[in-house]
Amino acid sequence: MKKLICIGLYGLFVMFSHSSLAQVTLWYNAKGYGFDPQRALVRFEALAVEKGKVLEVGDNAIQQRYPDAKQVDLKGKSILPGLIDAHAHFMGLGYSLLEADVRDIRSKLATVKAVASFAKQNPDLDWVRGGGWNQVLWPENDFPNATDLDEFIQNRPVWLERVDGHAGWANSLALKMAGIDESTLDPPGGQILRDSKGKPSGILIDNAMQLIQEKLPKYDANSFNLAFEAAQSHLLELGITSLHDAGIEKDVYDFYQHQLAEHQLKLRIYAMIAGWDTDLLPMLEKGFIQDDKDLLSIRSVKLVADGALGSRGAALLEPYSDDHDNTGLMVTSEQQLSQLYEQIIKRGFQLNVHAIGDRANRIALDQYAATYQKVGGRDLRHRIEHAQIINPADIPRFKQLNLIASMQPTHATSDKNMAGDRLGKERLKGAYAWHSMLAQGTIVAAGSDFPVELANPFFGLHAAVTRQDRDNQPRQGWLPEQKMTLEQALRAFTADAAYAAFQEDRIGSLSKGQWADFIVVDRDIFAIPEQDLWKPKVLQTWVAGEQQF
Numbered sequence: 358m359k360k361l362i363c364i365g366l367y368g369l370f371v372m373f374s375h376s377s378l379a380q381v382t383l384w385y386n387a388k389g390y391g392f393d394p395q396r397a398l399v400r401f402e403a404l405a406v407e408k409g410k411v412l413e414v415g416d417n418a419i420q421q422r423y424p425d426a427k428q429v430d431l432k433g434k435s436i437l438p439g440l441i442d443a444h445a446h447f448m449g450l451g452y453s454l455l456e457a458d459v460r461d462i463r464s465k466l467a468t469v470k471a472v473a474s475f476a477k478q479n480p481d482l483d484w485v486r487g488g489g490w491n492q493v494l495w496p497e498n499d500f501p502n503a504t505d506l507d508e509f510i511q512n513r514p515v516w517l518e519r520v521d522g523h524a525g526w527a528n529s530l531a532l533k534m535a536g537i538d539e540s541t542l543d544p545p546g547g548q549i550l551r552d553s554k555g556k557p558s559g560i561l562i563d564n565a566m567q568l569i570q571e572k573l574p575k576y577d578a579n580s581f582n583l584a585f586e587a588a589q590s591h592l593l594e595l596g597i598t599s600l601h602d603a604g605i606e607k608d609v610y611d612f613y614q615h616q617l618a619e620h621q622l623k624l625r626i627y628a629m630i631a632g633w634d635t636d637l638l639p640m641l642e643k644g645f646i647q648d649d650k651d652l653l654s655i656r657s658v659k660l661v662a663d664g665a666l667g668s669r670g671a672a673l674l675e676p677y678s679d680d681h682d683n684t685g686l687m688v689t690s691e692q693q694l695s696q697l698y699e700q701i702i703k704r705g706f707q708l709n710v711h712a713i714g715d716r717a718n719r720i721a722l723d724q725y726a727a728t729y730q731k732v733g734g735r736d737l738r739h740r741i742e743h744a745q746i747i748n749p750a751d752i753p754r755f756k757q758l759n760l761i762a763s764m765q766p767t768h769a770t771s772d773k774n775m776a777g778d779r780l781g782k783e784r785l786k787g788a789y790a791w792h793s794m795l796a797q798g799t800i801v802a803a804g805s806d807f808p809v810e811l812a813n814p815f816f817g818l819h820a821a822v823t824r825q826d827r828d829n830q831p832r833q834g835w836l837p838e839q840k841m842t843l844e845q846a847l848r849a850f851t852a853d854a855a856y857a858a859f860q861e862d863r864i865g866s867l868s869k870g871q872w873a874d875f876i877v878v879d880r881d882i883f884a885i886p887e888q889d890l891w892k893p894k895v896l897q898t899w900v901a902g903e904q905q906f
Contacts, residue, residue: 391867439598439874444804451584457487488518503559663717671714803849
């Protein structure tokens with residue numbers, strides 16, 4: 358009897374061994390790139406994966422160690438770690454894919470006609486919604502007004518957010534429905550632009566946008582699902598396997614957890630709770646949200662200090678060079694920031710503060726220093742989101758305060774024609790200063806801020822390395838002393854973005870034991886001209902060893 362039991366156990370052992378080996382998949386003949394634990398670039402030819410995690414990377418000789426593995430010949434194609442967008446708006450992207458998109462349209466009239474065409478194609482919509490307009494691209498180079506929209510759409514309210522999400526454009530019916538007229542006061546942290554007679558023009562800046570947004574129909578469950586599916590499919594096609602969602606309110610906080618429970622997440626979401634939500638404290642008291650597959654992580658909070666540069670809402674230490682009576686807007690007051698910093702950090706949450714102008718960045722830095730003195734929390738990997746225009750004297754404080762700079766390379770190439778007008782030459786010395794941050798040892802986590810910018814991460818890699826737009830302008834790059842190397846840029850979109858989410862041991866590097874999140878690309882980014890870095894096409898996207906595109 359004992360002999361039979363031994364044979365049976367041996368048989369089970371053999372069966373288990375063969376089934377275990379059968380779970381290994383080996384990609385070989387690749388031009389692969391990852392990072393080691395010291396964040397140095399690693400090159401490899403073969404990648405072995407088992408149960409969704411990396412077994413090892415190495416040269417093609419590792420095939421011999423896995424004779425029973427499923428083998429995939431990549432025939433010289435490239436493998437990169439799954440790309441991580443460290444500052445994005447996931448549901449906003451989904452809605453933008455379903456609403457009127459007027460990005461990159463080069464005139465006001467063409468923009469209005471595109472919205473009118475969308476309205477005609479969607480006659481059942483109560484509101485015509487969309488976004489992406491940018492007056493800086495138009496010959497007029499000035500804000501539009503409600504009457505521009507009224508000429509084409511009078512019988513339905515229209516609301517279009519500017520490309521940066523910090524200004525909105527309404528038609529007259531939308532203004533009327535929101536009760537906005539000559540007597541309406543500017544809310545704190547916001548501005549209603551007016552004509553020479555004091556009549557609202559149709560442009561609302563920052564917190565003034567809420568006057569319209571409060572009247573918009575709420576997104577229903579079907580809208581949530583459609584936006585989620587559209588965004589997820591779009592990002593996986595682009596090679597994005599993880600994103601940091603910069604500011605989710607309670608309804609999305611609940612929705613993401615529902616999607617996780619229903620096994621609908623095919624990529625990873627590191628979500629920041631919206632610090633302006635009335636349910637902030639209950640969400641903080643619930644603690645961190647985390648699952649054993651690292652698909653959803655909620656352990657940080659997003660605050661907004663100021664507005665954006667394009668709408669002259671970024672808070673500056675000195676007036677705008679092209680608007681001498683304007684120093685921008687603090688969307689959240691210093692007193693509110695002080696209270697929120699303490700509430701959030703003392704509960705152990707990472708705090709990520711949107712700060713674009715040099716005044717907003719200085720205030721954000723001052724508040725971190727003051728809060729550390731009160732409640733500690735220096736080791737929580739706090740971040741400044743955008744860190745866009747900084748007084749050069751404040752740049753070393755990022756390192757001194759142990760902060761991460763969460764920066765978006767394509768913002769520089771999108772803003773290059775406008776930033777000089779807004780800031781003047783002297784203030785550009787601390788603008789979009791990626792190299793200055795890296796040189797002092799500050800971690801830079803890279804993203805796109807989609808849908809403000811296009812989500813394609815190769816556009817970000819190209820902008821980071823060249824400081825040029827995709828027409829290769831300007832020839833030497835804009836403020837070229839702030840360029841990243843390609844290795845730095847790839848790390849900022851992978852290993853360092855993972856670090857900024859406390860996930861560097863689990864994703865971002867393709868090192869042993871990490872989730873096998875990777876992409877197969879049609880060309881070797883380290884072997885092509887820098888000017889072509891925006892051109893690679895993603896052929897396959899894998900998350901935890903499962904093909905999602």
